[in-house]
Amino acid sequence: MTKVQTDSRSIRIKGRSFLAVVLTPELPLDQWLERLDDLAARSAGFFLGRPVVLDVTDLQIDRQQLGEFLAHLAERNVRIMGIEGARHSMIAPGMPPVLKGGRPAGDVDVASVEPVAIAVQPAVSDSGDLQTEPQATVLQAPRSALQSLVINEPVRSGQSIIFTEGDVTIVGSVASGAEVIAGGSVHVYGTLRGRAMAGSVGNSQARIFCRKLEAELIAIDGIYKMAEDLPTDLLGQPVQVWLEGDAIVAGKVN
Amino acid sequence: MGKVIVVTSGKGGVGKTTSTAALGAALAQRNEKVVVVDFDVGLRNLDLVMGAERRVVYDLVNVIQGDAKLTQALIRDKRIENLFLLPASQTRDKDNLTPEGVEWVINELKRYFDWVICDSPAGIERGATLAMRHADVAVVVTNPEVSSVRDSDRIIGLLDSKTVKAERGERMEKHLLLTRFDQNRAARGDMLKVEDVLEILSIPLLGIIPESMDVLKASNIGAPVTIADAKSAPAQAYFEAARRLAGEDIPVTMPEEKRGLFGKIFSRRAA
Numbered sequence: 001m002t003k004v005q006t007d008s009r010s011i012r013i014k015g016r017s018f019l020a021v022v023l024t025p026e027l028p029l030d031q032w033l034e035r036l037d038d039l040a041a042r043s044a045g046f047f048l049g050r051p052v053v054l055d056v057t058d059l060q061i062d063r064q065q066l067g068e069f070l071a072h073l074a075e076r077n078v079r080i081m082g083i084e085g086a087r088h089s090m091i092a093p094g095m096p097p098v099l100k101g102g103r104p105a106g107d108v109d110v111a112s113v114e115p116v117a118i119a120v121q122p123a124v125s126d127s128g129d130l131q132t133e134p135q136a137t138v139l140q141a142p143r144s145a146l147q148s149l150v151i152n153e154p155v156r157s158g159q160s161i162i163f164t165e166g167d168v169t170i171v172g173s174v175a176s177g178a179e180v181i182a183g184g185s186v187h188v189y190g191t192l193r194g195r196a197m198a199g200s201v202g203n204s205q206a207r208i209f210c211r212k213l214e215a216e217l218i219a220i221d222g223i224y225k226m227a228e229d230l231p232t233d234l235l236g237q238p239v240q241v242w243l244e245g246d247a248i249v250a251g252k253v254n
Numbered sequence: 255m256g257k258v259i260v261v262t263s264g265k266g267g268v269g270k271t272t273s274t275a276a277l278g279a280a281l282a283q284r285n286e287k288v289v290v291v292d293f294d295v296g297l298r299n300l301d302l303v304m305g306a307e308r309r310v311v312y313d314l315v316n317v318i319q320g321d322a323k324l325t326q327a328l329i330r331d332k333r334i335e336n337l338f339l340l341p342a343s344q345t346r347d348k349d350n351l352t353p354e355g356v357e358w359v360i361n362e363l364k365r366y367f368d369w370v371i372c373d374s375p376a377g378i379e380r381g382a383t384l385a386m387r388h389a390d391v392a393v394v395v396t397n398p399e400v401s402s403v404r405d406s407d408r409i410i411g412l413l414d415s416k417t418v419k420a421e422r423g424e425r426m427e428k429h430l431l432l433t434r435f436d437q438n439r440a441a442r443g444d445m446l447k448v449e450d451v452l453e454i455l456s457i458p459l460l461g462i463i464p465e466s467m468d469v470l471k472a473s474n475i476g477a478p479v480t481i482a483d484a485k486s487a488p489a490q491a492y493f494e495a496a497r498r499l500a501g502e503d504i505p506v507t508m509p510e511e512k513r514g515l516f517g518k519i520f521s522r523r524a525a
Binding site for chain 1: 404405407408410411412414415453454456
């Protein structure tokens, strides 16, 4: 028998990122658990509704010890969504999945969790207001992908603006001998006389925009062009620069 | 409390010392108490331009090291009685200037004078950064040529980051003084135009000082051009700049186009 697909719509799979709390236990585990109890006593509800990842990279334990440890955490209402840095021999069926490729994101301030504990109460009591659910506070964690830097004055010779988290916008000129390095695109609302490097952390979609092109060097995703290699008819014009394959392309913007 | 002005440029030979002396003398002729301070330790020149080189007994480094009182080191100008000079040391090293010492001297001078004008050494090292450190206003001296403009741009960046005002999050007031400007050469394209320099540096224009033999003559007789020949074109431009520094809102006079001898004869004949 063959399966007949009744619905022609395919399932769309989307990505979503949450800021997870990472626990890095140290040996001996019973003493570490005591310290965890201590922390939990000081800020009640800290782990409630938060995605928690267990980092066992530097932990020399076997499968059985890990299983017991997870049980101890479960007793304390700490639910682990994934295990990082584990050898496959350590993971038994039924344990949380192994995670890879996590990016570090600063320390989580334990003192700031008080509102979470407070926010839980109205949700449990009468109102039933969705906004006060503890889940909402987790989503408020900063999303690094959407950052931008705006500079409202000219970038002077000898200065360098380095911002790998996103776009850089300069309301003014970039002087000869100055440089702007952005993880995203570079926008210059003035004359670009210095160096501009966009997509510096490996973003080939990044672009460079300027009101007047007189740049010493432009680069996108590590591919660069010197002033001499730029088409002369674009000099002094409003220009955008982007990447096509491995080639830098520049064109006028009107 | 007086205002502290730093006259700076990054590049050497653009006219910092000449401008310090000329602006100082121009402000003093407005009946305000002025002191010009030479920060160029080891390569002092301001005493020569002020015509006080034979009257230097103590200097800035002596005051900072406690060998002399501030009043002993100050030299009163012989022509204008409310104009003073605090000379730099010619024999010592720049390292003798300490940040605490400079701060103390500037604060003392601010109590007694309306204007404290600091003549910065060229470069971006210790001497230059200490000279600008406690300033309220900066006069950026620039010649209309690319290397001077780029160095000025660098100095403006430092003024916005390395000064006490900048560190407090306040804005440093900056003015552009365009010196050695030759209208004929700018028209021919041998020099940057005023608009080009203003566009690159984007700070307000304090004045345009025409290139002139009068400046050199004044320096050689040991007098600021605003004392030696107050009627000359550069002196008039400095007087105008001083009025603007004092807060007057007056339009900047463009230097007139100078015709050569033949041009003059020719134009007369044609008229």
